[in-house]
Amino acid sequence: MSVYIAHRLFAAHDRALAADLAQRVAAKVGPDRVFLPFCDTDEEDLVAEVKGRRLFELDRERLGRLDAMVALLHGPSLDDGVCMEIGYAAASGIPVIVVTTDFQTYSLTEAGPRFEFPDPILQAVATSIVRVTRLGAPALPSVPAHSRFTGFQSRNTAQTGTALDAAVDALLDLPDRAPQLVGAPAVIGAPVYVEASPYTAWGRDHLAKACVDAGHTVVVPARFTATDPIAGALADLTAVCTAARFLADVSGPEAPPGTAVLIGAAVASGVRIAAFQPRPTFTHAHGREPNWRNLMIQYAAETHLDNGDAVLSWLAA
Template sequence: MRYVAHRLFAAHDRALAAALANRLAVKLGEDQVFLPFCDTNEEDLVADLKGRRLFELDRDRLRRIRALIAIVHGPSPDDGVCMEIGYAVALGAPVILLTTDFQEYSATLHGSRSVFPDPLLDALATRIVRIPRLGTPSEPTGDTRFADFAARNHAQIQEAIDACAEAVLQLPSPGAATPRPSRDPHTVFVEPSPYTPVHGGLPAATGTTVLRSTRFDAADPITAARRDWATALCSSRIVVDTSGPETPPGAALLIGAACATDQPVAAYLPHSTYTHAAGREPNFRNLMIQYGIDALLRTPDEVTAWIGG
């Protein structure tokens, strides 16, 4: 099963994901592709806790995938998609990241650049399919310049879909399941939010070694990102600061990994902006985040107590 992960709250995002899923279905067979929202029947699904039920359906599919294909665009990658990426990588599934974003990102003005705003995404990807330029100009349509511009964007999207589908076909057959790393019972990994004023400001607990992410201050952020990932997965538990306009990519990736491997993970979130959708219970974050964590911590004292627990 190939799982297509995408931002799903607006029609244009769903349409792009559906076009990619359809292309894969033509090449692999319709029963070999899973598309969230579509295949969980989100529009018409009825459940006591609809958000939790959607989380369970998506998680069950993630446990059985051969590959994950994620559409990731812009400076604020979707936190649900990042959670799904972290889940897949932790279980050893190959991950292809598709982007048409023409921007690159760095922590400092002249620092090393990455394709994505968090270099952990670059580090975890099996392959990045990047089509950052408009399609080749064609003969004028005879309508307006806006129609011609739209045609070039559609051509870019089709090129991206074609390249991504080809990348999926080139993936090797699944190997042995990835063994879970051994965990040090005396260490806790803390992932601060890049959006908070004081980076690394979460407190420590007496008697516990607290390890923190290093990639945002590293000369080689991709190598440091791989080290952060390995360190986090070898810790007894993880605390992530989910402060920001949405859960930061690194925090969401680690929540996904912890959820996949039954590693305790808590989210520090002093203030919430709730989202509401017809038929769903309110979410304080993306439902993949809300139901992927073991604890929601609102104060530094709660963080200290959870780390020490």
């Protein structure tokens, strides 16, 4: 079994948590069968002509030959690179175990059904979700006195340990291979799938209108308006993977998580992707070119569009 650990990797505590998970998985399946990004791509010390692109290539190469993925997702702001990797695995028929210690649940309306994550597509594509929401038990009175901060730290450590152990158990219980959810090849005349960003004016999808005005058949997300958001999410996944093109508005503090999932699915399915972001901000890291979005999103897309004319040019190409 070859296992990919998908995790947010920009802060030391996130990398340490992922390494803890990788070590637990390696103890069961062997260290050579576990891929841990940043660690196994030697990201800090890697030297390449275009470092961000090379990192994308290394991660994608491993995504193309794995048996399972375990993804760490924290809180309401979900890492877009991890979400992209989840979408890639899901569209490739790879089982995905998602681990979270978030104690919140989410709904699209105040009284609507509740989901584990802000976008229902993550729940729809996950093979299983390991969710441990409560702190570990307090220390017994017989334990020598310690500060309340040490006690609180140990309860959090116990919580994450429980979650990681449960993830390993779920991994070992997986069938040999998950059925492929989608994957019918795009055909000539297939529609353009267009997804707006929730960080922009909701319901005013100028991108869909531009595609219609250019003579294209357009499909827009179903999951945000469907009576059953999970069924709508699976319909969105199928629509993206069978589309001729995918036009994604990735505006916001990071690419919206559901959009990132669909970008990963589109890459795995060979669908052409354009990322629309009129006001990009750039991230900078040692030895790496400035990135206008998470590098997994940036290099998954064939082009970055920043205005209406650029959209029309891409549609005509």
